[in-house]
Amino acid sequence: MxxxxxxxxxxxxxxxxxxxKKIKDVDIKNSKIISAAKTKYVKALRNKKINSSKRYGKYLFAELGKKNNLMFHFGMTGFLKYFKNLEAEPQHGRFLIKFYNGYYLAWNNQRLLGEVKLVDSIKGFIEKKNLGPDALSLNLPLFEKLIGGxxxxxxxxxxxQELIAGVGNIYSDEILYQAKINPASNCKKLKNKDIEILFENLKKVLKEAIKYKADPDKMPDSWLLTHRSKEGRCGRCGKGIKHQKISGRTSYFCPRCQKKS
DNA sequence: AGTACCACCTGACGGC
DNA sequence: TGCCGTCAGGTGGTAC
Known part of the structure; x- marks a missing residue:
């Protein structure tokens, strides 16, 4: 996800x-996903409240106070779940925040590829990770500059992520599909017009995906995401969707609509 | 600079 | 039924 x-x-x-909501306690069920002693998490969260939140790229920050933020990174299988009764607890709740109202917020993650980290400065965290600008904050000149070289x-x-923060395997495929650009195209070979179209589709796909609640079932037939399988057919031309490893990840695209530049 | 692996983990799925 | 290989929407490291 x-x-x-x-x-x-x-x-x-x-x-x-x-x-x-006032936090009563923290329950960390697997220490692989934390980077400091459990007691530090308890100390940072107990009797505090999450005042606000920020997202940068694929990272989420819960702000509990000045220099007191909890960073969630979700890996490939993570999500959040707020629940009351323990029978409603998701199967892989690894990090549980318990509130005084009896509810829990779980950071659920089947595979342990992810992290929940105490962060004093969000800005410092972003700099340390060397993340590029958040994909939704991009403008065309900046995008051209980043891709151009x-x-x-x-x-x-x-x-x-050091170039543009937030786009992964699924949405890069979707953006390229909607822009009608082949994923294997070399950046150098793209024309200015291609980069402009790509930029427009990057913004459009990400924004619309949020409107669809990032739920593929809600996305229209014209999106690749609804056909992104080995048996899938292009919603535009009906030709079979092709898959190919590009930079180590399986990429799906329409060989007819997305000619290589 | 870019790429090709490997590693970290768990679980679902298909083939035999 | 059970075992096995493969694959999965992420990131980080190493070696070429």
């Missing part, structure tokens, strides 16, 4: 469910 649109949906969920495939450039 968790690319920019998914994480933005998690952020809104967190705001809706867990803001301004690259010599690799456009797909790998879109997914590179």
């Amino acid at each position: 968790p690319e920019l649109p998914d994480v933005e949906i998690f952020r809104r969920y967190l705001n809706r469910k867990a803001l301004n 690259k010599t690799g495939s456009i797909k790998s450039a879109l997914m590179k």
